[in-house]
Amino acid sequence: MNDLVCLDDIEKLALIKLENSRYKDYLISGAEDENVLERNSKRLKEIYLSPRICVDVSNVSLNTKLLGEKCSVPIGIAPSLAHKLVCKNGELSTANGAEQSDVIYTMSTFSSTRIEDVAAQNPKLIKWYQVYVFKNREITKQAIQRAEKAGYKAIVLTVDAAVAGLRRKLLKKPLSFQQDFSLPNFPKNLDKSPSSGLPFGSQITSTLSWGDVDWLRTITKLPIIMKGVATVEDIILSKRHGASAIWISNHGGRQLDDVPASIDVLAKIGRTAKALELELYVDGGFRKGSDVFKAIALGADAVFIGKPILYALTIGEEHCVKKLFDIMKTELATVMALCGVRNVNEISKKYLWENISRL
Ligand SMILES: Cc1cc2nc3c(=O)[nH]c(=O)nc-3n(C[C@H](O)[C@H](O)[C@H](O)COP(=O)(O)O)c2cc1C
Numbered sequence: 001m002n003d004l005v006c007l008d009d010i011e012k013l014a015l016i017k018l019e020n021s022r023y024k025d026y027l028i029s030g031a032e033d034e035n036v037l038e039r040n041s042k043r044l045k046e047i048y049l050s051p052r053i054c055v056d057v058s059n060v061s062l063n064t065k066l067l068g069e070k071c072s073v074p075i076g077i078a079p080s081l082a083h084k085l086v087c088k089n090g091e092l093s094t095a096n097g098a099e100q101s102d103v104i105y106t107m108s109t110f111s112s113t114r115i116e117d118v119a120a121q122n123p124k125l126i127k128w129y130q131v132y133v134f135k136n137r138e139i140t141k142q143a144i145q146r147a148e149k150a151g152y153k154a155i156v157l158t159v160d161a162a163v164a165g166l167r168r169k170l171l172k173k174p175l176s177f178q179q180d181f182s183l184p185n186f187p188k189n190l191d192k193s194p195s196s197g198l199p200f201g202s203q204i205t206s207t208l209s210w211g212d213v214d215w216l217r218t219i220t221k222l223p224i225i226m227k228g229v230a231t232v233e234d235i236i237l238s239k240r241h242g243a244s245a246i247w248i249s250n251h252g253g254r255q256l257d258d259v260p261a262s263i264d265v266l267a268k269i270g271r272t273a274k275a276l277e278l279e280l281y282v283d284g285g286f287r288k289g290s291d292v293f294k295a296i297a298l299g300a301d302a303v304f305i306g307k308p309i310l311y312a313l314t315i316g317e318e319h320c321v322k323k324l325f326d327i328m329k330t331e332l333a334t335v336m337a338l339c340g341v342r343n344v345n346e347i348s349k350k351y352l353w354e355n356i357s358r359l
Pocket residue numbers: 026027028040078079080081108109110130158227249250251252253254283284285286304305306307308310
């Protein structure tokens with residue numbers, strides 16, 4: 001693992017390992033022309049830093065707090081389906097890697113491990129539970145209440161998937177699971193009917209409304225995070241309906257193609273979330289400490305990462321998840337020091353070159 005010095009190295013090695021995997025296309029797919037998949041990271045590279053000098057940076061702290069909980073770094077794990085597709089111990093490895101790195105782990109609705117099993121293995125880890133509201137609301141209610149009982153600290157409501165995005169690779173060759181694959185958090189007889197090549201996709205409701213957000217608040221006391229918000233109007237409505245945080249996301253380019261990169265959405269709408277005292281997170285293409293720095297400078301409280309976690313699991317289960325966060329921490333601390341910043345609170349727009357600070 002000594003040869004892995006950046007997230008690109010992890011991705012390259014994982015893709016070699018996944019070359020003959022039936023799941024590779026599913027993991028890497030973006031929607032339609034994959035414009036957004038590409039744009040997310042391309043736009044991050046187009047933002048430059050503006051470092052200050054002669055600041056004592058002998059002690060740089062990455063510590064932060066998210067929804068009142070301490071984390072070692074403002075980077076967390078975004079939800080993604082069934083980690084047993086890429087490694088033997090699935091989400092148990094992810095959770096171990098997260099705990100060793102002291103970062104938040106968001107479990108997907110479509111997890112391949114039981115909610116309670118992760119909680120039992122990693123009681124101290126800060127765990128969030130991601131929710132796709134199912135057509136059968138009772139099934140969703142039971143999963144949320146189990147997560148709350150098991151000690152998960154927040155509900156991440158994904159709101160950008162009213163229907164499945166058109167991922168062309170999956171339209172040509174639908175994702176199919178191995179015979180023994182199951183979703184252990186749901187009844188065994190759950191209908192697997194696909195939507196746009198995605199098994200179980202037809203479980204997700206297309207009727208999600210603000211009324212559902214109100215309903216969620218009646219069935220759980222956990223804070224609600226809205227994942228997939230992209231406009232000022234929806235931030236305001238999220239606040240009105242009791243959300244605690246906004247997670248700017250385009251689902252890693254897997255849903256609606258031809259939207260802006262997440263970092264551009266953050267630059268445009270982030271200040272509304274701040275003005276309404278909502279915590280603010282972002283994902284989509286973040287691969288370097290400097291990417292994280294840029295997001296925080298534009299108002300994010302934390303950045304979440306999706307595909308790299310799956311690549312890390314593919315290569316080396318929990319050890320490589322830990323390695324990934326070690327790399328990100330070193331990179332972020334180095335960028336902070338070289339910019340003359342000593343802690344996360346000091347990161348601001350003044351450290352960005354003017355091509356973005358005028359936004
Ligand atoms: C294979 C895969 C599965 C995903 N599954 C989910 C999911 O179950 N729920 C969800 O809200 N987002 C899901 N996402 C989206 C991620 O949470 C996240 O928004 C996205 O991956 C961030 O972009 P990045 O991969 O460029 O870091 C998935 C992404 C991938 C790549």
